[in-house]
Amino acid sequence: MKIRPAKNLKSNAGLDNYTDQLVSLASAGDQKAYESLYREFFPKISRFVNYRVSHRETAEDLVAEIFVKAWQSLQGSSEVSSFPKWIFTIARNRVIDHYRTKRPTADLFELENLLEYEDNIVNTIDLDIASRQFLEILDELPSDQQQVIRLKFLEDLANEEIAAIIDKTPGTIRVIQHRAIGALKKLLKTPPNN
Amino acid sequence: MSKKPEDILDEYLALLHKEGSFSAIKNQLPQSRALAEQLSVADLAWHIPTNKPVLDQTAVWNRVAQQIKTNSPQPQAAPLASPASRLLSGFSLHIPKTAFAGIMAVMMLWMVNSAAVAASNSLPGQTLYPVKRTVERIQLTLTLDDVKKTEIRIKHAETRLNEAKTIVDTSSSTNEKIIEQALNDLKSATTQVADESSDNTDLLQKVVELTDKQENLLPAIQDKVTGDAKKIADEALSTAKETKTTAEKNLEELKNQDIQSDDTATTTPDSLEHPSSTPSQIKGGGEDATSTDDTIWKLGSPSETSTGIEIPPTEQLDNEETTTPQILELK
Structure with a gap:
């Protein structure tokens, strides 16, 4: 996506990249800079929410709340070390809150495990054979490996963003990712029993 | 130090994501079948x-x-902002809280002082006049000495007189109520200072001067006011005259008392120069035989000593001392 540059955006040697500059301007109250941040992160955040909340209007409500909450928190914070990690933490907590509202008796551990897709992609999409096979054997992996693979490849998230969602370090994400792909490779080579 | 397999895979996954397909990076891969298979799974x-x-982005x-x-707080109104930064949000100055408090205190004092100075020339009915009266009350409260307090009240009474004269000279008849209030204040102030000055010569002198001034100015005020204001002006003039008479009388009495006490003070030493009674002789007589010079002063004039304690001559005292043992022996 082409990002429309915010007004008054100047190069700053102290800031690592474009996102950091946008965050700095947005923290100072620049709404145009925040709109640019929104356009940069909307696809990932909306995909993350949309996969887990099947109702479209509800998903849009949640996405709007996530970005409003992020803006409000930015105004009170002097420095945000990693905006991607930060906003995905907000998104994760908001989705868990949504689950909690729907199921008030469920415990937190169960709710966090519900950060999976509400819809079964295999049943809802007309997939080719390879894709269908991939998703079927994905279910055979341990839950943490399934989560990392889905977030990484189906939702197109970076390791840092995945780390924020499942509350682990990026290094741990790389290890889980390596194991998961290795397991998938073996399972894909193995012919089906029936 | 060799890289870990998970880090190598992650680097090539980033490359695959960037190029978009496995075939695009196939020639850039190292000779590793395992890595190629992993990347093909990822692809x-x-x-x-x-x-x-997709959700509607717009x-x-x-x-x-x-x-x-509508809901988000403005950055300028952040809860952690100091009072100084909030007040001076348009400036780039950073003032410590203590310095800011000091500056505010000085500014408050300056403002209070400025208001007091500005109010000092105000007249009844004007906006700053209550400030003037408040400053006067504070001045009285802070003065602990009774004499000085009365002196201040005399000054205030004189101020009331001047105010009344100025109002009458400059105002229209629509300000009758204000003039009445000023004259009433003058009347009560005069009565109060007269009561407080009854036994002090200096204060009485100042009361006489104050009432004298009132006798000069109040007739002019009487001529210019009508109705209730004229009536109150008459009462104020009567009060001034009575107060002046009483003050002059008290002053006269105090002066007479002073003269009498001065005469007494000048005759007392003469009594001590009685030809037949030297201090040593006095000490020897009566019950207060051990009395000091203070006792001598109490004796007063020769006439007083004759009606009071009779001082026997030295010889008689000596005889008494010698006869006393004889009496004891008879018993």
């Missing part, structure tokens, strides 16, 4: 289609923007 995963409808942003404008 497959990245190309699995999904049919989830509609969601409109809601976000509306909420930001």
